[in-house]
């Protein structure tokens with residue numbers, strides 16, 4: 001086996017295939033977390049967006065991020081055109097099981113959409129700005145609304161495996177430690193230096209989701225709560241989970257928060273949902289252990305309901321967008 005090169009640690013490019021890479025813009029020195037706050041310039045992101053636009057027939061209005069084991073959300077897309085991340089200049093690649101690694105363009109109920117079948121996580125070695133790069137690309141493609149989905153552990157004792165939590169708010173735990181996707185110089189063309197987050201999860205869309213849940217007769221499994229993201233990749237200790245519960249977290253995962261911050265910064269409407277794939281272990285007497293296979297299994301188990309739910313949400317959100325162009 002080749003010896004480990006210290007320079008490769010924390011660098012996702014160390015385990016992805018070589019491809020054409022434009023220079024990253026060094027915007028600030030390393031921030032102390034081992035993450036350099038480099039970011040692609042507006043122009044480089046525009047190049048990515050233009051590359052995609054040159055290969056698709058319909059510009060998307062709604063962007064969907066498929067959570068772990070939830071890639072089948074993209075299977076409802078008609079007139080679909082897929083582009084692998086590997087074929088997109090400067091795009092990261094997916095390294096996690098349950099994340100296919102392609103953008104699927106097309107329509108859901110006649111509404112132009114793009115779905116990310118595969119998101120990027122901090123624990124894969126990507127800095128937060130890179131995890132969120134696709135959100136800015138979506139903005140440049142003309143997307144107005146982001147639907148972010150994720151698999152999460154349920155901390156709220158009333159949640160059951162297979163429940164769907166509408167995210168009403170988040171706690172940015174990684175942000176508490178200074179790690180934020182907006183860290184570094186701000187480009188006003190995306191958004192303001194100090195974006196507010198008190199209305200991050202669109203109130204009207206959350207209410208629509210509750211109405212849709214009733215119409216689909218799934219309101220018994222649809223909840224609403226607070227999500228938090230930890231860096232991962234390890235699942236949490238009992239003490240950590242009890243701490244999160246105490247501060248008001250209902251579901252915990254390793255994604256979404258930074259995507260939502262990036263989306264709100266560039267003024268996308270945001271709706272997010274968590275599929276509760278496991279009950280968090282908050283007592284030392286409980287012998288259960290979280291594992292990724294179970295997470296993917298629950299995603300598969302709930303794929304039909306989730307697809308139906310998200311399809312209806314796309315339809316309804318598009319009506320609101322049409323009223324507020």
Ligand SMILES: O=P(O)(O)O[C@H]1O[C@H](CO)[C@@H](O)[C@H]1O
Nearest residue numbers: 067068150151254255292295
């Ligand atoms: O948030 P998504 O991508 O749905 O995935 C969740 O599931 C994985 C753990 O099983 C972690 O990546 C966690 O974040």
